[in-house]
Amino acid sequence: xxxxxxxxxxxxxxxxxxxxxxxxxxxxxxxxxxxxxxxxxxxxxxxxxxxxxxxxxxxxxxxxxxxxxxxxxxxxxxxxxxxxxxxxxxxxxxxxxxxxxxxxxxxxxxxxxxxxxxxxxxxxxxxxxxxxxxxxxxxxxxxxxxxxxxxxxxxxxxxxxxxxxxxxxxxxxxxxxxxxxxxxxxxxxxxxxxxxxxxxxxxxxxxxxxxxxxxxxxxxxxxxxxxxxxxxxxxxxxxxxxxxxxxxxxxxxxxxxxxxxxxxxxxxxxxxxxxxxxxxxxxxxxxxxxxxxxx
Amino acid sequence: xxxxxxxxxxxxxxxxxxxxxxxxxxxxxxxxxxxxxxxxxxxxxxxxxxxxxxxxxxxxxxxxxxxxxxxxxxxxxxxxxxxxxxxxxxxxxxxxxxxxxxxxxxxxxxxxxxxxxxxxxxxxxxxxxxxxxxxxxxxxxxxxxxxxxxxxxxxxxxxxxxxxxxxxxxxxxxxxxxxxxxxxxxxxxxxxxxxxxxxxxxxxxxxxxxxxxxxxxxxxxxxxxxxxxxxxxxxxxxxxxxxxxxxxxxxxxxxxxxxxxxxxxxxxxxxxxxxxxxxxxxxxxxxxxxxxxxxxxxxxxxxxxxxxxxxxxxxxxxxxxxxxxxxxxxxxxxxxxxxxxxxxxxxxxxxxxxxxxxxxxxxxxxxxxxxxxxxxxxxxxxxxxxxxxxxxxxxxxxxxxxxxxxxxx
Numbered sequence: 057x058x059x060x061x062x063x064x065x066x067x068x069x070x071x072x073x074x075x076x077x078x079x080x081x082x083x084x085x086x087x088x089x090x091x092x093x094x095x096x097x098x099x100x101x102x103x104x105x106x107x108x109x110x111x112x113x114x115x116x117x118x119x120x121x122x123x124x125x126x127x128x129x130x131x132x133x134x135x136x137x138x139x140x141x142x143x144x145x146x147x148x149x150x151x152x153x154x155x156x157x158x159x160x161x162x163x164x165x166x167x168x169x170x171x172x173x174x175x176x177x178x179x180x181x182x183x184x185x186x187x188x189x190x191x192x193x194x195x196x197x198x199x200x201x202x203x204x205x206x207x208x209x210x211x212x213x214x215x216x217x218x219x220x221x222x223x224x225x226x227x228x229x230x231x232x233x234x235x236x237x238x239x240x241x242x243x244x245x246x247x248x249x250x251x252x253x254x255x256x257x258x259x260x261x262x263x264x265x266x267x268x269x270x271x272x273x274x275x276x277x278x279x280x281x282x283x284x285x286x287x288x289x290x291x292x293x294x295x296x297x298x299x300x301x302x303x304x305x306x307x308x309x310x311x312x313x314x315x316x317x318x319x320x321x322x323x324x325x326x327x328x329x330x331x332x333x334x335x336x337x338x339x340x341x342x343x344x345x346x347x348x349x350x351x
Numbered sequence: 352x353x354x355x356x357x358x359x360x361x362x363x364x365x366x367x368x369x370x371x372x373x374x375x376x377x378x379x380x381x382x383x384x385x386x387x388x389x390x391x392x393x394x395x396x397x398x399x400x401x402x403x404x405x406x407x408x409x410x411x412x413x414x415x416x417x418x419x420x421x422x423x424x425x426x427x428x429x430x431x432x433x434x435x436x437x438x439x440x441x442x443x444x445x446x447x448x449x450x451x452x453x454x455x456x457x458x459x460x461x462x463x464x465x466x467x468x469x470x471x472x473x474x475x476x477x478x479x480x481x482x483x484x485x486x487x488x489x490x491x492x493x494x495x496x497x498x499x500x501x502x503x504x505x506x507x508x509x510x511x512x513x514x515x516x517x518x519x520x521x522x523x524x525x526x527x528x529x530x531x532x533x534x535x536x537x538x539x540x541x542x543x544x545x546x547x548x549x550x551x552x553x554x555x556x557x558x559x560x561x562x563x564x565x566x567x568x569x570x571x572x573x574x575x576x577x578x579x580x581x582x583x584x585x586x587x588x589x590x591x592x593x594x595x596x597x598x599x600x601x602x603x604x605x606x607x608x609x610x611x612x613x614x615x616x617x618x619x620x621x622x623x624x625x626x627x628x629x630x631x632x633x634x635x636x637x638x639x640x641x642x643x644x645x646x647x648x649x650x651x652x653x654x655x656x657x658x659x660x661x662x663x664x665x666x667x668x669x670x671x672x673x674x675x676x677x678x679x680x681x682x683x684x685x686x687x688x689x690x691x692x693x694x695x696x697x698x699x700x701x702x703x704x705x706x707x708x709x710x711x712x713x714x715x716x717x718x719x720x721x722x723x724x725x726x727x728x729x730x731x732x733x734x735x736x737x738x739x740x741x742x743x744x745x746x747x748x749x750x751x752x753x754x755x756x757x758x759x760x
Contacts, residue, residue, distance in 0.1 A: 067576050074568045172396075181401040182592065184623030187600070194602055200572065203600045275600065276565055277592050277621060281398065285565050320569040325532055328561035 070200035071317045077206045079313020080213035081268055085286065086293040086305040087217055088264035091224070094300035095237050095257045098148060098159040103290065104283025105170040106262040110136050110269025112174060115183050115278045125188040128270050136266025137259040144258040149251070167283070174280040182279030191274075209271055216267065217306045224302060233257060292335045298348020308346060387683050388428040389415075389670065390448045390457040392441060392469065393484070395433035398563075398588050401617045403461040403484045403662055409654050410663045411458060414670035422677060430454060438468040445469050449476045455683045456481065456673055459666050463487035463535050470500040477685050479692075481673065483665040486510065486587075486613060487535055488542060488748065491712045495755035499685060501692070503713045504665040505635050507535070509746045510612050511543030513633040513717045517739060518581055518610055519550040527579035528557035529570055529594055531586035539585040539612050555579045564590060567597040575603050587613045592622050599626045615660045619722055619734050627734075628724045635717055636661035636701055637735050643700040658732040668701035669713075705743070710755045714743035 085107060092100045113135045114128035123131065143166065151158045191205035224230040233253060236243045240250045269282075276282060293312055297304030312331055319327045326333075338346060391411045393403040408431045415427050430452065434441035441460070448454035449472070457473070460466045461484025473480035474496035481501045482490055488506040526547050530536040536559070544554045555577045558570050571594065574582045582603065584594050591614050598604055611618075614632040638648035638658050647667070651659045676691035677683050697705035697715070705715035720735040728734060750758075 067572060070572045071569050074566070074572065077568075078566050175396060175400075179401045180396075180398055181617050181621040182589065184621060184626070186623060186625055201602050203602070205600065206568075275596065277589060277596070279589065279621075281589070282565070285563055317569055321573070324558050324560055324570065328564065 066200070068318075068321065071321050072314055073197070073200060073202060074206075075314035075317025076310065077209055077313070078316060079310035080210050081272060081286070081309075082290055082293050082313055083217055083306045083309030084213045084268045084271075085265060085290040086297065086309050087220060087302060088261040088268075089290060089294045090297070090300055090302050090305035091220065091264070092258055092261035093294070094302065095233055096148070096159075096254060097152065097156065097237075098163065098258075099156055100261065101160055101164040101287075102143075102167040102170065103163075103262070103265050104285075104287030105167040106136050106140065106265040106283070107269040107272070107286065108174065108280060108283035109139065109170065110266030111185070111273040111276075111278045111282060112178070112183075112269075112280075113266065114270045114273050115185050118185065119183075125270075125274075128273075129267070132270045133263040133266040136269070137263035140259040140262035141255055143262075144255045148258065149254075167287075171280050171284065178280065180280060182277035182282075185273040185278050187274045205274060209275070212271060213268075216264070220264070221302050221306065289331050292331045294345075296335050296338045296345055298345025301345065301347040301349075304345060304347025385423065386425050386428055386453070387422040387674070387677055388430065388452070388454050389673070390445070390452075390454040391429065391431040391459050391666070392434050392444060392457050392465070393431070393459045393461055394436050395431075397436050399436065399461055399484070402588065402615060402660065403459050403666075406651075406655050406657075406659060406663045407459045407461075407484070407666045410651065410659065410667040411670045413650065413654075414667045414674065418671060418674045422674065427674070434462070434465050436462050436465065438464045441465040442468045442472055445472050445480075446476075449473075449478050455479070455677075455685075456688075458670055458673075459483055459662075461485050461662065463489070466490055467494050470494065470496050473499040479673070479685055479689060481669045483669060484662045487538055489534075489538070491710045491748075492754040493756075495710055495753075495757055497710055497755065497757050498689065500711045501669070501689075501707055501713060502711055503669045504662060505633075505717065506712075506747070507539045507542045507613075508748045509717055510633055511539065511546045512746050513719050513741045514610050514612060514631055515543045515546035515552075516550055516741075517719050518608075518631060519547055519552040523581040523608060523610075524552035525579040526552060526554045526581045526583050527574045527577040528554070528583045528585050529567070529574060530557050530559050531590055532559040532561055535587070536585045540583070543583055543585065543612055557585075560586070560590070562590065565593060567594045568601055570594075571598050571601055571603050575601075575607065580607060582607050582609050584609060584611045584614075588618065592618055595622050595630070596626055604629075615662070616658065616732070616734055617660050620732065624723065624725045624728055624734065627722045630722045631719065631738070632722070633717055633719050634661045634735075635715065636664045637718065637720065637737075638664075639733065639735070640718075640737070647700045664701045668697065668699050671699060672697055708750060710750060710753050710758055712747055714747050716743050717741045717746040 089100055089103050092098055110132050113132035117123035117128050147162060187205055194201040194203045232248055236250045236253050244250045293309050294305055297308035316327055316330060319330045391408050393407045394400050395404050432444045445457060456479035458481045460469045460482045463485040466482040466485035470480045479499055481503055483504040486507050488508045490502045528540045530540045540557055547554055558573050560570050584591050591611050598609055609630055611630055611632045619627050638644055648658055676688045680687040680691045693707045702715035705713055707713045718737060719739040721738050723734055723736055
């Protein structure tokens with residue numbers, strides 16, 4: 057069998073495939089963060105908590121109302137987005153004129169409160185969420201077995217990312233959004249409801265996190281701590297990609313998933329650290345991130 | 352303004368931390384040397400909070416109530432604290448308990464790093480420390496403290512012994528380990544590997560993963576390409592749960608079997624029977640073993656709204672054993688009480704014929720369980736089939752093998 061650096065090529069392909077799956081999650085989460093930062097200038101530290109909330113909503117829907125996975129895919133992100141609207145309307149909006157630090161502190165505090173609430177209600181061991189029947193089993197790719205559900209995750213994440221990019225960069229609505237962040241007063245003068253747009257953007261961003269949570273529920277554990285485990289990596293992804301850059305977030309998310317996958321083969325002990333090493337290097341060479349523009 | 356805000360934040364965080372660390376259960380009456388006062392130190396809100404946590408405090412309170420609540424005519428007092436899985440926090444709290452609050456003994460002390468720190472302090476201050484939740488075998492070997500420390504529930508050697516031996520005997524003679532990359536994981540991997548080799552099996556390799564990894568699929572693919580019959584999970588808590596989920600998803604379990612080396616019923620509950628079925632694991636206690644265990648579990652469930660795990664039962668048993676020893680000794684003096692505790696066999700709902708050895712190891716029977724299939728499970732928490740009982744002396748390390756320096760003198 058052919059080998060690269062002593063690793064059979066087949067298992068290397070398998071690892072790359074898994075890296076792609078993890079990268080899809082990173083991409084989707086960092087996309088929401090990038091959209092919120094790009095449009096609202098808020099560093100949304102509560103993103104991990106909303107991701108966790110999405111997973112919990114789908115578990116609660118299944119447990120108490122027997123709502124299946126497909127409806128959860130729609131309802132749970134909507135529920136998370138609704139919470140997002142409340143947060144934006146009642147709290148975040150007072151902080152736009154202030155330093156980034158205040159938004160960061162508020163969302164960080166919110167994350168702790170939300171996490172604490174779920175921990176108090178449901179314990180820390182997590183709850184089981186079974187795979188939907190249709191996704192049981194795996195595709196045989198020759199070099200590995202790819203579980204059907206993981207394949208679905210890649211497809212779903214990439215379509216959502218692509219659609220978001222298209223809406224923001226290529227449609228009229230997207231152009232209003234972008235203009236609204238550049239110069240809100242002028243855009244308002246044209247009769248566009250900027251505060252409403254901002255609220256909806258925040259709701260959309262956290263809704264994406266909620267959707268990622270629903271997608272993650274069957275593969276990881278529905279657990280109050282699941283958000284804080286992943287959020288640090290996602291922040292590193294956004295920083296590497298360039299704060300606020302949508303394309304940057306998606307491409308970097310996927311790339312880091314792959315790099316992490318390779319690290320797990322060659323030096324597993326460093327797999328939790330490699331993302332941050334890359335972040336440090338990128339910040340030294342390109343402080344605005346790979347795809348960011350210096351202001 | 353910014354400085355003020357930050358200063359306020361720091362102050363608030365400190366305040367919160369201190370508040371959490373010192374939140375005490377009702378402690379009426381005067382603290383004096385006549386009063387028996389125990390401390391329960393555990394993880395109240397972190398990753399191990401379901402393993403010990405509020406359930407452990409409840410179990411200790413139940414023991415005090417069942418004992419009658421009074422010792423030598425004075426109310427027995429209990430304090431509890433959250434060590435946040437940090438050895439330094441644990442050490443500070445325990446020091447304060449021993450020096451200022453006149454606490455006579457501490458219980459639970461889960462997390463091996465915490466347990467080693469607390470037991471060390473107990474040795475220095477000559478106070479009894481009973482460890483239930485932590486598993487490192489160092490507690491009765493390199494870090495042993497025969498004159499103050501007791502290791503009550505299980506350790507990495509016993510866990511490896513029970514599962515390792517049983518599985519090799521069953522034909523699972525080639526192993527690959529998935530190991531959490533810190534002291535506990537390494538010692539579990541080594542202790543189990545030794546058992547496997549001694550029983551005639553082979554260890555083909557191991558992969559070390561960082562603590563709290565969310566995705567285990569690539570590690571499992573490496574385990575898969577090793578072609579080992581058994582994939583040993585030398586990790587705990589969420590890491591074990593996520594490894595098992597990923598293994599079932601990637602079809603690893605079709606050709607290879609998983610052995611969870613440290614897994615409790617609370618973990619099985621969170622994985623769900625669909626995924627966990629067929630898994631072998633070892634515990635020192637299970638709620639559905641006999642009428643006595645069921646009765647206690649029922650009383651516990653009335654308070655906590657879920658079934659207890661072996662750690663909760665061990666906390667109850669150890670607190671009760673301590674109180675009985677104090678009563679029999681007629682004093683709360685450390686040496687006298689410890690002598691009584693070691694003299695008296697433990698016969699309660701947790702253990703039959705259990706004994707505390709001179710190195711501090713509590714020796715009792717360990718059980719090999721297999722997780723039921725969803726069809727076999729008749730009720731919530733009806734999860735285990737008993738596959739075998741291993742006598743305490745076979746499960747735990749023999750005294751002759753001990754690396755405890757204090758015993759060699």
